Amino acid sequence: MTTTPAVLTDDLRGADFYHYEALLSHEERAILLKARAFLRDAVKPLINEHWKKGEFPVELVERFRGSGLTALPYEGYGAHRPAASHLLGGMLAMEMSRVDASVATFFGVHDGLSFYSVLTGGDREQRERWLPAMASMEKIGAFALTEPLGGSDVSGGMRTTAERRGDTWVLNGAKRWIGNATFADHVVVWARDVDDNQVKGFVVEKGTPGFVPVKIEGKIALRIVQNAEITLTDVRVPEADRLQNISSFRDVAEILRFTRSGVAWQALGVMIGAYELALAYARERRQFGRPIAGFQMVQDLLVKCLGDITASWGMLVQLARLQDQGVFRDEHSALAKGFTTSRMREVVAAAREIFGGDGIVLDHDVARFFADAEALYSYEGTRQMQTLIVGKSITGQSAFV
Structure with a gap:
């Protein structure tokens, strides 16, 4: 290289x-x-x-x-x-x-x-x-997998259904927490085929009758992201808009394996953003006649943040190498996502602490990082689910319920 x-x-x-x-x-x-x-x-x-x-x-x-x-x-x-x-x-x-x-x-x-x-x-x-x-971003996409009454059990408990009628599929059900859905030009919707009970993917165009996205209000994290709850009532999708190379949830899992590593990198970015803000603030904020960067407990917090950043970054560098080499597996992305998002929580909490009262107002940015971290910690699989993926890999025993 x-x-x-x-x-x-x-x-x-x-x-x-x-x-x-x-x-x-x-x-x-x-x-x-x-x-x-x-x-x-x-x-x-x-x-x-x-x-x-x-x-x-x-x-x-x-x-x-x-x-x-x-x-x-x-x-x-x-x-x-x-x-x-x-x-x-x-x-x-x-x-x-x-x-x-x-x-x-x-x-x-x-x-x-x-x-x-x-x-x-x-x-x-x-x-x-x-x-x-x-x-070219002439068209914006979204991805509709999560459902209102389901979470990590979506692989076996998907309630949104697809029924084939000639050259048309009819979709019924609901999706929740779908980013970009309020303005996306098309949404990839995942549904269970009522005939073979397998998950299939459909590209649903904006404005299709029966497809209704409603923005989720009152969020405390990722407030800029336009998450929606989608209802699908007799939504008709032509066979030509069914993703032809998707035949089961195993194919969906391959997509999530790829994107989950991206969430780990996002978590690292949140850590870096919060750490940089805290470091700059510590150098500028003066107490007892000198910058608080010279206080032992502030330095302790900053060094812990830097350690979490450095360890996470090293893990993700090797993860990227495994991807480039074509030997990247589910458990690799699961460990990275679970580890980095956990470290992220620690870093944003420490950064907010360094700001004291200033850390809870938007003016100094760190409050936004602190709040947004909670969403990254949860989406594309909680830490507990990542643990079970890795645990199965290293023990050979499945602990999924």
């Missing part, structure tokens, strides 16, 4: 204590630095006001279209470039969450869950029909 020199001079140097960015090639690091500047200049100034209102900054979609940052993990279908390494892809997800976890989640739903579902589940005609517009 071609690497850059291990001496870094940009503003992430404090968090990148072991110089993990130096593992990127010169070309990859140029992309990362471009993304960092774009997120700082185009995204960060918009976030707090929209987070406070619970609104998505729609103007960001247009800005992302010209950023060159869409569809980086993929080759072809409008990307016009070789696919990025998983290390670069992960660091880009990290970079987005370092600024805002909601924007990273929006991107992860569209560019990860939805795009990857069509890429792996669609046939050639479907990929050519949908993916170029998704790669």
Whole structure:
């Protein structure tokens, strides 16, 4: 692997204590630095006001279209470039969450869950029909798996049904916590075929009769993300819009294996964002005639944060290598997601503590990181579910109920 020199001079140097960015090639690091500047200049100034209102900054979609940052993990279908390494892809997800976890989640739903579902589940005609517009963000996607009365049991307890009638499928049921669903151009909906009891995927276009997304209000985390509860009442979808390469929940699990690692990188970004804020505040805030950065207990909190960041980053670097080598398994992404999101909780709590009373107001940003961490801790599988995946792998015994 071609690497850059291990001496870094940009503003992430404090968090990148072991110089993990130096593992990127010169070309990859140029992309990362471009993304960092774009997120700082185009995204960060918009976030707090929209987070406070619970609104998505729609103007960001247009800005992302010209950023060159869409569809980086993929080759072809409008990307016009070789696919990025998983290390670069992960660091880009990290970079987005370092600024805002909601924007990273929006991107992860569209560019990860939805795009990857069509890429792996669609046939050639479907990929050519949908993916170029998704790669350019002319069309925005969503991914509807979770249901109101189900969570981790979705593989065997999916209540949304699909019934084939000639060349048309009729969908009935409900979905919940579906990011981007209030404005997405199409939503990948997962439903259980009543004939063979297997899960299948359907691309449902915006405005289809019987498909009703309603925004979930009152969230305390990821307030910018437009999560919806969707009701499906006799929604008719042509056979041509059923993902042809999906035949069971095993195929869905393959998609989640890919995207779950992205959540781990997002958790790392949240840690870095909160840590950087706390470190800067500790240097500036004065008590008893000197900066609180010189107090032993503040340094203890900061070093614990840096240790959690460094350990998580090292794990994710090796995870990316396993992905690039094609030996990446469910238990690898499960361990990473469970570990990093747990460490993230510790880091954002410590960062908020360093701010004292200032840590509970939006003005200083750390309150947003503290709140948003709770959503990342839960979505795409709780820590307990990741534990059971890894536990089965290392013991050979399934503890799932």
